[in-house]
Amino acid sequence: MRMSRLTNQQDFSEVLQHIQQARQSVFTNVNTALIALYWHVGKTISHKVQNEAWGKGVVSELARYISQHDPDVKGFSDKNLWRMKQFYETYQADEQLIPLVKQLPWTHNTIIFSRCKTAEERQFYLKQSIKERYASRELERQIDSAQFERMSMGNQKLSALLRELHPTIGDTFKDSYVLEFLGLPPVHSENRLQKALVQHMRQFILELGKDFIFIGEEYRLQVGNQDFFIDLLFFHRGLSALVAFELKIGKFLPEHLGQLNFYLEALDRDVKKPHENPSIGVLLCRDKDDEVVEYALSRNLSPTLIAEYQLQLPDKKLLQAKLHGLCAGMEDGNE
Numbered sequence: 001m002r003m004s005r006l007t008n009q010q011d012f013s014e015v016l017q018h019i020q021q022a023r024q025s026v027f028t029n030v031n032t033a034l035i036a037l038y039w040h041v042g043k044t045i046s047h048k049v050q051n052e053a054w055g056k057g058v059v060s061e062l063a064r065y066i067s068q069h070d071p072d073v074k075g076f077s078d079k080n081l082w083r084m085k086q087f088y089e090t091y092q093a094d095e096q097l098i099p100l101v102k103q104l105p106w107t108h109n110t111i112i113f114s115r116c117k118t119a120e121e122r123q124f125y126l127k128q129s130i131k132e133r134y135a136s137r138e139l140e141r142q143i144d145s146a147q148f149e150r151m152s153m154g155n156q157k158l159s160a161l162l163r164e165l166h167p168t169i170g171d172t173f174k175d176s177y178v179l180e181f182l183g184l185p186p187v188h189s190e191n192r193l194q195k196a197l198v199q200h201m202r203q204f205i206l207e208l209g210k211d212f213i214f215i216g217e218e219y220r221l222q223v224g225n226q227d228f229f230i231d232l233l234f235f236h237r238g239l240s241a242l243v244a245f246e247l248k249i250g251k252f253l254p255e256h257l258g259q260l261n262f263y264l265e266a267l268d269r270d271v272k273k274p275h276e277n278p279s280i281g282v283l284l285c286r287d288k289d290d291e292v293v294e295y296a297l298s299r300n301l302s303p304t305l306i307a308e309y310q311l312q313l314p315d316k317k318l319l320q321a322k323l324h325g326l327c328a329g330m331e332d333g334n335e
Contacts, residue, residue, distance in 0.1 A: 183196075
């Protein structure tokens with residue numbers, strides 16, 4: 001009887017999987033067709049306006065005509081029709097990005113082409129939205145938190161061994177994490193920071209990246225006759241490695257690395273599975289001196305990185321100015 005129930009459960013699971021796959025396929029096909037339609041409508045309006053055949057009044061007339069002749073058709077207000085024109089004009093000359101926009105819903109596309117100023121920024125958020133499967137609200141938060149600018153500045157403080165083990169590690173970790181969703185006051189304890197991160201784990205993982213899987217808080221390690229506890233322990237699917245987070249509410253100090261290195265050694269000896277890569281350590285501090293960090297990591301033999309956290313959304317315009325200055329400096333250096 002038990003065997004029969006088990007077989008039924010397996011059969012049921014297989015049927016459900018087929019349903020889910022078919023539903024996803026239908027959604028993908030419908031979305032692709034919808035984006036293609038909006039592209040065609042936008043192209044038509046753009047060409048008519050460029051040829052001075054249509055003005056704003058004609059587009060409003062078109063919206064009314066569609067509504068009157070087919071009331072069941074939604075989403076073709078004059079405002080949306082102008083968005084379709086903007087959509088087409090934004091991407092018409094960029095063959096690299098056209099395949100990406102077809103993979104995202106219209107809402108995501110409108111957010112990206114209306115809020116991003118450069119092709120590089122649009123490409124970044126298109127790829128991130130596909131990779132991380134952002135909901136539209138999360139996509140807006142990432143733009144508000146200047147994720148593109150923070151990642152583009154490429155200022156991650158990584159040990160040499162970490163770069164050697166994972167050459168593309170810079171795409172996985174950030175130099176600064178924005179944790180405004182915690183609602184913490186400027187003065188707080190490490191324990192309160194840890195508890196708040198656990199309580200808001202879904203938002204924290206969205207900030208980290210969806211390949212992170214939370215294992216536990218105060219993860220216990222027994223070495224000799226003593227117990228030690230890692231603040232937060234994760235597993236990263238893409239890197240196939242355990243990731244230990246140690247939290248510091250003050251400024252980074254070189255001695256912090258000794259504790260983290262000890263935890264990584266214990267994880268690799270007693271917790272890591274044979275097929276997994278060496279464990280990674282992240283020291284998440286409230287503040288850090290980049291020169292001190294560079295000195296501390298220069299001879300560090302463990303795969304570690306040092307990042308800071310912010311409790312408020314960053315000044316996006318200030319970061320954009322810094323990024324612009326950095327790019328200008330690199331161009332001057334290449335001349």
